Amino acid sequence: MINETQVQRSSSTGLLRVLPMLLFGAFAIVLLARFFTHGDLYLSYFEDDYFYYLVVAKHIVLHGVSSFDGIRPTNGYQPLWQVINIALYRVFGDHRSLFIALLLLVFLLVAGTYRTLRRTQVLMGESGGYGLAGALLSITFMASITRTGMEVSLTLLLLTLFWLRMTARPLEEQTPVDAMLSGLLASGVMLGRLDAFLVVGLYLLLTVARPMSTRRTALRPVLYFSVGLLPVALYFAMNHSIFGTLLPISGLAKNLKSPLIPSASTLRGLFKARSVNMLLTWPSIALGVLFVLRRKRAVDENLAARRVQLCVLMHPVLFYGVLSFTSDWPIWSWYLYPLVPIAALLGPQALSGWKALRPQVMVTGLTIAVGCVCILTVAGMLRHNLTERQLYLQAEELQEFSQTHPGRYAMGGGSGVPGYVMTSTVVQMEGLMGDRAFLDRIKRKEPLVQALEELQVDYYATMMMGGPQPGPCYRLREPEVAGHQSPVMAGDLCSPVADFINPGGQHLLVFDVHRLTASARNSR
Template identity: 25%
Template structure:
């Protein structure tokens, strides 16, 4: 494709995405809907870091319940911030730039092995289909994580046998781990598979191991300050947010397992094997907190049309394009590890986890598209039908998001103002307010000098989690919390019925 036409196409696709997202961010109600409650943990910790209070959500104790690179990325936006919402909207707007760079990486990676038209189509898919469009606007680490996952793939495809090349890849792997810790495992193993599959650059096992050793050493060196601080402060290199999700199935994101009926068993299997598609579609169609309807149909159409099509295309492409073998193995390794880690082992999946998965899926689509075109030219009906159904299902998410997603009718500060004003009346000297979904409430509370909101589901509360592990959670609540924003029955995620009743009675005994 002509370079000028390619540049014009990229600019047009990016401009459409950027304009629509800017309109939603600055003139919509993202803060009352799409932005995740967990994002406000990041906002509040960033605000405390900018004020010199350290990495704390509630100001009572430090926490490691965040991914450090995304957390540090936010801090400058809160320096001399004049109000609650200017830094929030600016951070969300900055994800447009991050996702824009990711789109350029998609274009570059696809263009290395396919024509410019396929590369342009892949970049446009990334920017304009619902997953790429919406998930970054939730405000979590997904946009930065995706950029670095794609960056690792791009560096892997461009790598040579020199140790300098290995060092560069290692730095990208380390930054990817700081952006989202599980990337250190999944992307590093995917890179190892790519290296071992590229025999033309590394003729011997020793040369491959030496190259990977340098990359691993640099990646660990980049991650080391975070691991050392976390271990010295909390006795674990794993974030408390991850530890509590493994501890309790009642924390947000848990994939509940049920084999009671055919429909429940099917749902359990689908969310275990295809957590990225199932979770993202469920959330963006408005089904996350209600009885699922449209999300079941759209997920079924996506999977039934895309999975057979991808398998067929992979077989044809790998048979004819041997140079794509190693890059495709990188993508498939990441996808399998991602699915195993969250869908099968951890059994927890939040919507934004899907963005890097979708980024790599877009790359895979760009690589496999030539096989579709060749087949379509010969009139292969199932290829045409599969592509049409897959795109139709993706685009159907947009009207469902507009009509069914719980966008909210109040800004969070307006919603919580009556509660916090009542707290000030009851406890004018100051109060610690407890909440299980504490992100938004905690961020709004930073505008109230006498109110501290603490997180009780332990996502950003290491002290509470240690109390849970030590069997002292009820005593911790009674000693720490003055008032609750939610029903104390929410404590049942860590307490049995007897202890919940003792908590309500104010009994601190054994």
């Protein structure tokens, strides 16, 4: 006869099994619901920076030139994600079907990452207990930062596949062929997002410094692994040959500050009171701290898993540490990607190490609670991102303005959507989609009006919060988001020819550059 305890246990197990299906069902609804909005408003659900990829893809497909403005060649993008967007644009062109295909791809990447994390947990011996809760939290984190079209969806899948491979068999135990294949996978990780070289390099360093056998035995597979990194070397060579830089110009534009003094902008981004931080970032950081405390008590550990877990733990430390020394720009949601695997790969061991959290009723209860919070968090993503909506509405205003004021436009932050929806040329003024010559303008702090004139710009648009300033002039700078330790192009721009105000209170000011240059000459 089945007793009441068995019935309760069976029902709770059934609920645990259905949680992932509910979560992915909610995510599918969130992704598709945007296409039921009026007109082209679905564009406002995508990150403004995603349109940098799409505009470049358009120029490559239609004109064979890697450029955002059609004037200057640029490599301001992560290469593997750009290749995917080129393929999407070639197949679907400027149609809604492109964005549907993109989100289908994102959904598959998120689902693949979940599957990979669960398989890695099995190899680590952590698939039971809190394994499901950690995987759900990690995948909710991934869904949150990838639903807007940014490249980290691809990077995270490739990175978790790399951790799965290294957990199954550490590098020093792999055959030469397997080591080269591991290197190719690592190449995919780095070409998905180049700053991932920090964590790939850390894994190699740990393999050589603390091998599971002898150091001499470890060096041979590391050599074959390096052969698999040939695609990355070819990318650097092509970059240097075509664009004159090894790294993407977008990364160089953000790293112009003096590296001697760390910036607080990274920490402000991590600990700012916003929903993604409170629901996902802070719990992931807390689990990382608990994992460190738990490791002091750990005795019997899987050595391959321990190395992977150490890399997962150190990845955000390295990433945000380097970022604070090289840049004083704010960090955006997709910069949180190093934190995503922590809940899945470190969380189970961090929680199960505490005696009070070991009873099965506690495990089941907390897992169900985490799963419900994750589902509600994903469901909350149905809401519009207010900032992206404002950028889209202002892009529409600017497009309408350009119909009666034709010419070449320039814009700093928020120029991705205008670059896509406008028929006029849009020059990106932050340097993210420029070239080495443009970075040189920023480095020497060229006056903003002079830069606009030399770029043969007709109209300059910029966004700002609040009402008009006292007097007719505005003190403006590009890049506007750069901190005070970075060089900028600045100037006093007076008498805008248009001032569009959106419902959020943000102003879009448009200046006639020819008037500005004439005024500057008269004042000399």
